[in-house]
Amino acid sequence: MAQDLSAPQPAPRRALRVLRGAARLLAAAGLAVDAYVHAHLAGSYDAITESISQGTLFRIEAGLASLAALLVLIWRRPAPDFFAWLVAAGGLALLLVYRYVDVGTLGPVPNMYEPLWTADKRLSAIAQAVAVLATVFLLSSRPRTPGRRRR
Numbered sequence: 144m145a146q147d148l149s150a151p152q153p154a155p156r157r158a159l160r161v162l163r164g165a166a167r168l169l170a171a172a173g174l175a176v177d178a179y180v181h182a183h184l185a186g187s188y189d190a191i192t193e194s195i196s197q198g199t200l201f202r203i204e205a206g207l208a209s210l211a212a213l214l215v216l217i218w219r220r221p222a223p224d225f226f227a228w229l230v231a232a233g234g235l236a237l238l239l240v241y242r243y244v245d246v247g248t249l250g251p252v253p254n255m256y257e258p259l260w261t262a263d264k265r266l267s268a269i270a271q272a273v274a275v276l277a278t279v280f281l282l283s284s285r286p287r288t289p290g291r292r293r294r
Contacts, residue, residue: 156286163284166277167215170227173274174212177234180267181205194251204234215278224281231274238268 182205189198211230214223240246242264245256257264 159284159286163281166280166284167219170224170231170274170277170281171212171216173270173272173277174208174215174227174231176270177231177267177274178205178208178212180263180270181208184263191253191255193248193253195253197253197255200252200255204230208234215281221282221285224278228275228278228282231271231278235268235271235275238264238271 181201185198185201185205187198188201189196191197207230211223211227215227241255241257242260243258245258246254247256248254
C-alpha cells in the first residue's frame with residue numbers, strides 16, 4: 144500500500160526528518176572539508192615516502208572523503224552512512240595517532256608522525272569529528288519500517 148506523502152505527518156516524525164536532513168548536510172560538509180584539506184596538502188607531503196608517499200595517502204583520503212560526502216547526500220541508506228562514518232572515524236583516528244604517537248614506518252606506509260597542531264590539521268580534525276557525530280546520529284536514528292520485525 145502506498146503512503147500519501149502529501150498528508151501531514153506527526154510533528155515528531157517531521158522533526159526527525161529535518162534533523163536527519165541536517166545531519167546529512169553536516170556529514171557531507173565535514174567530509175568535503177576533510178577532502179579539500181587532504182587534497183590541498185598532498186603535494187607538500189610527496190617527499191615523505193617508503194613504498195607509498197604520504198602525499199598519495201592524502202590523495203586517497205581526499206578521494207574517499209569526497210565519495211563518502213556524495214554518497215551520504217544522494218543515497219539515503221545505512222550502507223553509505225556507515226561508509227561515511229568509517230572514512231571520517233578512520234581519518235580522525237589516524238590524525239590523532241600520528242599527532243601523538245611516533246608509530247614509525249609500517250611496511251609500505253611512511254612515518255607520518257607530526258607532533259604539532261597546524262591550522263589545516265585542526266580544521267581537518269574538527270571536520271572529521273563533525274562528520275563522525277553526524278553519521279552516528281544518522282545510523283542510530285534510522286526510522287523503523289512499520290510492519291517489519293527485527294530478527
